[in-house]
Amino acid sequence: MTEVQRSAEATGMLTDQVISAARAIIGIQLDDLSPSLRTDVNTVIHDNPELGYTEFIAHDTLSSYLEQRGFKVTRNAYSIDTSFEAEVGSGGRLVVFCAEYDALPGIGHACGHNLVATSSLAAFLGAARALVDLKIAGRVRILGTPAEEGGGGKVKLIEAGAFSPPEDIAGAFMIHPMSKESLNLGDFSGLAGWRLIASQKLRVEFKGKTAHAAGDPWNGRNALDAAVAAYNNVALLRQQIEPDARIHGVFEDGGAAPNVIPEYTRMNWCIRSSTTKRSNELLDRVKKCFEAGAAAAGCSINYIPSPTYMDLRVNNTLSETYVKEMAALGENIMPREAQAKAFGSTDMGNVSYVVPSFHGAFAIPVASGVACHNPDFATAAATEEAHTIAIKSAKGLAMLAVRVLVEDNIALAARRDFGNC
Numbered sequence: 001m002t003e004v005q006r007s008a009e010a011t012g013m014l015t016d017q018v019i020s021a022a023r024a025i026i027g028i029q030l031d032d033l034s035p036s037l038r039t040d041v042n043t044v045i046h047d048n049p050e051l052g053y054t055e056f057i058a059h060d061t062l063s064s065y066l067e068q069r070g071f072k073v074t075r076n077a078y079s080i081d082t083s084f085e086a087e088v089g090s091g092g093r094l095v096v097f098c099a100e101y102d103a104l105p106g107i108g109h110a111c112g113h114n115l116v117a118t119s120s121l122a123a124f125l126g127a128a129r130a131l132v133d134l135k136i137a138g139r140v141r142i143l144g145t146p147a148e149e150g151g152g153g154k155v156k157l158i159e160a161g162a163f164s165p166p167e168d169i170a171g172a173f174m175i176h177p178m179s180k181e182s183l184n185l186g187d188f189s190g191l192a193g194w195r196l197i198a199s200q201k202l203r204v205e206f207k208g209k210t211a212h213a214a215g216d217p218w219n220g221r222n223a224l225d226a227a228v229a230a231y232n233n234v235a236l237l238r239q240q241i242e243p244d245a246r247i248h249g250v251f252e253d254g255g256a257a258p259n260v261i262p263e264y265t266r267m268n269w270c271i272r273s274s275t276t277k278r279s280n281e282l283l284d285r286v287k288k289c290f291e292a293g294a295a296a297a298g299c300s301i302n303y304i305p306s307p308t309y310m311d312l313r314v315n316n317t318l319s320e321t322y323v324k325e326m327a328a329l330g331e332n333i334m335p336r337e338a339q340a341k342a343f344g345s346t347d348m349g350n351v352s353y354v355v356p357s358f359h360g361a362f363a364i365p366v367a368s369g370v371a372c373h374n375p376d377f378a379t380a381a382a383t384e385e386a387h388t389i390a391i392k393s394a395k396g397l398a399m400l401a402v403r404v405l406v407e408d409n410i411a412l413a414a415r416r417d418f419g420n421c
Contacts, residue, residue, distance in 0.1 A: 018134055022402045025133050026126035026395055034391050037118055041065055046114035046382045049103030052147025055082040058101035078160035084144040088128040092138030093170035093411055095401040097124045100148045111372045112177035112381035119175050119394040126398035138405035152307025154347035169355040170404050170411045175393050180363040182371040190362040192319035193336030198279040199345030200271040201306035204290050208299040210263040220261035221298045224254050227265040230293030237289055245282055246272040246343055272345055276310045309345040312359055313352040313421040317413040325399040329392055356418040362393040
């Protein structure tokens with residue numbers, strides 16, 4: 001055996017020892033913290049659901065939990081009132097854990113973001129402890145990412161420089177609760193390579209001219225007619241779109257009184273397709289439906305765009321590493337979806353176009369037919385069993401971070417995967 005071979009073998013043995021020690025440290029740390037994470041974080045966020053950019057209780061709860069344990073927290077990070085940031089370590093590579101904590105109107109945490117916040121916080125605390133105890137070169141950061149449910153919090157954070165310079169970030173990680181049924185997991189307890197589709201979001205305003213609906217309707221231009229015609233046009237278009245595309249919208253303002261021709265109406269739409277390119281193409285077709293409705297009713301049209309959610313790019317190296325770490329914890333995780341099954345979208349997709357990213361899913365117990373955005377899912381997200389699964393997933397996420405920081409081959413392969421997506 002040459003000196004180079006002996007050195008490589010010694011390095012490999014040392015790395016194995018560090019990885020083994022990190023698993024033990026993270027396991028003990030998160031088992032110790034699990035009760036307080038449940039009562040002081042998970043339950044507080046779940047029981048106080050807040051909409052995007054108004055998650056003040058969640059922001060303060062997460063920030064205070066970190067500060068009470070000696071971490072320096074930047075509150076209102078990147079000039080966003082409900083974002084926060086904390087970091088541990090020095091030198092080496094950087095891994096960012098993304099924490100979501102916004103809720104849905106009327107149905108609270110029906111997407112389980114209380115569990116997302118808890119698992120990201122736990123993963124950060126576990127990885128941070130391993131870095132400090134084992135003197136591992138590198139940094140781990142937790143970033144509060146508000147307003148995932150349509151507000152594009154991560155898009156704003158990207159624009160504000162939270163993921164800059166991108167070459168300094170070896171990975172951005174998070175994990176999300178789901179039902180086994182919605183992902184067709186079978187015997188698997190979670191999913192690593194989750195494929196989520198792109199989403200275009202926009203409001204559409206129609207402006208006409210008011211008049212008495214009975215006395216002189218010929219003097220009016222009915223903005224509600226424009227909106228209804230646009231809706232029906234989209235309904236016809238749905239027959240000619242790909243099976244993995246989705247178009248859905250609601251009327252937000254349809255007028256005030258039946259005897260007054262509405263001069264203003266507004267709709268809110270979401271247009272989804274498997275990739276950002278295909279969603280752009282579908283958006284062009286949908287806009288023609290809107291514009292035809294406006295033209296038919298003699299009204300003008302105006303668009304109020306929201307941040308585009310790009311499709312979530314799967315990083316095979318990060319997914320495979322997470323699968324191995326969860327196997328060490330006794331969990332059987334599906335490595336990758338062949339095609340998108342949930343038809344959901346996330347602003348984590350935008351992050352996956354900026355830095356190597358991991359966005360997995362863990363299954364929590366729910367009744368058959370219950371998926372995200374269902375009140376019964378919000379109830380399930382509050383259970384002790386869901387919390388336990390989230391903490392176990394956080395252990396795998398923390399170890400994914402450690403391995404990216406410690407093992408050059410994993411970090412380099414993840415960067416190659418990112419470049420080849």
